[in-house]
Amino acid sequence: MKVYRADLHTHTVLSPCGDLEMSPVNIVRKAKERGIDILGITDHNSTLHAPLIKKLAEKEGIMVLMGAEVTTREEVHCLCFFDSEQYLADFQSYLERYLPNIPNDTQHFGYQVMVNEKDEIISEIKNLLISGLKQGINDIEKKVHQLKGLFIPAHINKMQNSVISQLGFLPPDLIVDALEISRHITKRDFLEKNNYLSAYTFIQSSDAHYIDNIGDVVSDFHMKELTFVEVRKALKGLDNRFVAIS
Amino acid sequence: MKVKDLVDQLDLKVCSGNAGLDREIVGGYTSDLLSDVMGNANENQVWLTLQTHKNIMAIASLKDLAAIILVKGYQPEEDTAIQSNEEGIPILSSKEESFELTGKIYELIKG
Numbered sequence: 001m002k003v004y005r006a007d008l009h010t011h012t013v014l015s016p017c018g019d020l021e022m023s024p025v026n027i028v029r030k031a032k033e034r035g036i037d038i039l040g041i042t043d044h045n046s047t048l049h050a051p052l053i054k055k056l057a058e059k060e061g062i063m064v065l066m067g068a069e070v071t072t073r074e075e076v077h078c079l080c081f082f083d084s085e086q087y088l089a090d091f092q093s094y095l096e097r098y099l100p101n102i103p104n105d106t107q108h109f110g111y112q113v114m115v116n117e118k119d120e121i122i123s124e125i126k127n128l129l130i131s132g133l134k135q136g137i138n139d140i141e142k143k144v145h146q147l148k149g150l151f152i153p154a155h156i157n158k159m160q161n162s163v164i165s166q167l168g169f170l171p172p173d174l175i176v177d178a179l180e181i182s183r184h185i186t187k188r189d190f191l192e193k194n195n196y197l198s199a200y201t202f203i204q205s206s207d208a209h210y211i212d213n214i215g216d217v218v219s220d221f222h223m224k225e226l227t228f229v230e231v232r233k234a235l236k237g238l239d240n241r242f243v244a245i246s
Numbered sequence: 247m248k249v250k251d252l253v254d255q256l257d258l259k260v261c262s263g264n265a266g267l268d269r270e271i272v273g274g275y276t277s278d279l280l281s282d283v284m285g286n287a288n289e290n291q292v293w294l295t296l297q298t299h300k301n302i303m304a305i306a307s308l309k310d311l312a313a314i315i316l317v318k319g320y321q322p323e324e325d326t327a328i329q330s331n332e333e334g335i336p337i338l339s340s341k342e343e344s345f346e347l348t349g350k351i352y353e354l355i356k357g
Contacts, residue, residue: 074297074299136299138299159281164281165280166279166280166281166297167280168280168281168283168301171300171301173300
């Protein structure tokens with residue numbers, strides 16, 4: 001069994017709040033420098049930058065989990081990951097269907113641009129990506145699992161946009177593959193107040209919006225090799241695979 | 247004042263939980279963050295929100311609220327309505343927005 005360092009929550013320049021330096025090339029370079037083995041690409045309500053980053057990262061031996069940080073109707077942030085570009089594209093269509101038609105105001109929220117591997121801007125997304133989708137958290141969870149993806153409520157300890165802030169507690173019928181806590185708390189401190197969640201797998205990630213924060217916080221995946229199947233096993237704690245956070 | 251008096255006076259739609267229409271109302275709370283409601287709402291209050299997830303019923307039950315009023319014409323999700331019927335805590339729906347409706351309910355209860 002090997003230990004792989006995973007930072008599963010990072011934003012690119014496509015997220016309005018993502019710094020302009022967060023281009024695919026820069027992100028991969030920094031992930032390499034920080035010794036990241038598994039990188040999650042999770043822009044707000046968009047998966048569009050993930051395939052290029054996966055392509056660039058593979059050359060460096062870094063596995064990319066392609067996905068998005070979805071805002072549900074309840075304004076809960078959830079990380080969603082997919083194994084294949086086909087499933088990712090299906091999910092992208094779903095996001096576009098349910099994203100409200102509210103234009104981005106770049107002055108207030110920042111730019112939402114796609115960048116190619118030469119760091120050139122190739123397109124700008126018009127609708128504000130941080131709006132809540134017109135779909136509830138349970139609907140989105142079902143869609144993600146239909147597409148054989150992973151569903152992980154993000155930074156659940158936070159007082160904004162977390163399942164706990166928005167819905168009071170984790171709905172018991174929601175099927176989650178793990179729970180993420182932010183860098184501001186330890187798992188032990190979190191569980192002291194939320195003991196009912198102690199049976200879940202936890203991850204901790206950087207939620208980087210600036211290049212220097214990539215890899216600031218990692219989760220250790222104990223598993224055999226860098227594949228989606230192994231990641232799923234580690235999250236489920238199957239066959240001696242597991243995820244550890246400090 | 248009872249829940250059914252509010253229904254009559256504010257032309258609210260009863261979505262579910264009819265068994266609780268005779269509950270007495272002592273006040274209200276307006277918020278869309280369930281963590282906030284859990285910490286700050288009190289028993290026998292009506293709760294105004296735009297959240298429709300089933301968790302609103304768990305909070306209403308936990309805090310022993312008199313009723314939930316959904317604003318802007320929102321309807322409860324199916325499993326939310328089922329739980330409302332089981333618990334006998336009514337879910338009502340109003341076409342108005344939180345600001346106006348809160349003001350009207352405040353006036354009614356105060357008077």
